[in-house]
Amino acid sequence: MSKQLHYNVLRQIFERFRESEPEPKGELEHTNAYTLLVAVALSAQATDKGVNRATRALFAKVSTPQEMVDLGEETLIEHIKTIGLYRNKAKNVMKLSRILVEEFGGEVPNSRAALESLPGVGRKTANVVLNMWWGMPTQAVDTHIFRVANRTGIAPGKDVVAVERAIEDNIPADFQHHAHHWLILHGRYVCKARKPNCGVCVIEEFCQKDGVE
Template structure:
């Protein structure tokens, strides 16, 4: 774990991220907030690309909780069977869809507590939805952010909750909204787990990673 970077270094890092891509976007495809919830729930232990491939046709016919219930679990499985843990995920999608219809009038709630009460929706999923759909400065810490945060010193922590707190405590407020997207994209395409591309890294001179390569 790298030492925590100081405020001015972190501000410079996110200034560079912003200059490179001012409005970073999540890569999960969706057509409304409900399909965003489903897509993020399906993405656990799966790639965004794999989820997108499975949901493109699904969301054409089931883009509301009621339509998903009408489709049914077995047909849902047929659409998502290329995704890891698809049977359990299908059960959760049907369960959460039923709760949304029966308890929320078919609408997705915009509170973290309500979202986390849905089957298959944890804190990370709730934070993604709150950030991407409602523009809240929530931080969804995945494996990429955990790695980048600890490797660079931007937001080190022993677990995902500690990293989430470090983001909230140490990243300037004006960068909070897009912080987790910048960090995810940096981890996915540059600060890779096995072979980080340090030689072409935008923040190489500011990073605390001891094993920087050339």
């Protein structure tokens, strides 16, 4: 595992990220906090592009928990059946929608604990929603971020929670809001698992290249 990079190096790395992409955005299409929550829940073990293809028609009909309840599970399945694990995801989306209607007044809560109490919503999903909708400096560590954080030395850790804490503890505060988007986009398009494109990497000179031949 790579060693944790020094604060001054981390600042230079994230200054590079900010110069190349000042306002990084998540790639899941949504219209409000509820459709974002549903999209993120559907994205587990699926690509953002695949989720977007499935949810465009769905979100044209549904934008609130009550509308999802009214739509019904079978119709939801028809919309999302191209997504992996669609039956289980449909059950969870219907359950969380009912809970939002019955216990949260139809609103998506903005606390991690409340979000994680919903079916199919784990820590990563909660962190994405808190970051993207409410602008909280939460870190949603997926496989891309876990790989980049360890390979480069930006935030090494043996599991996703350790990497999340390393990002929160070590990356300068003024970069925390966008940190997870910079890292996920870097992992998705540049620092790929099998063939990282080091030739176009804006932080190559700082990278420890752990795990790269």
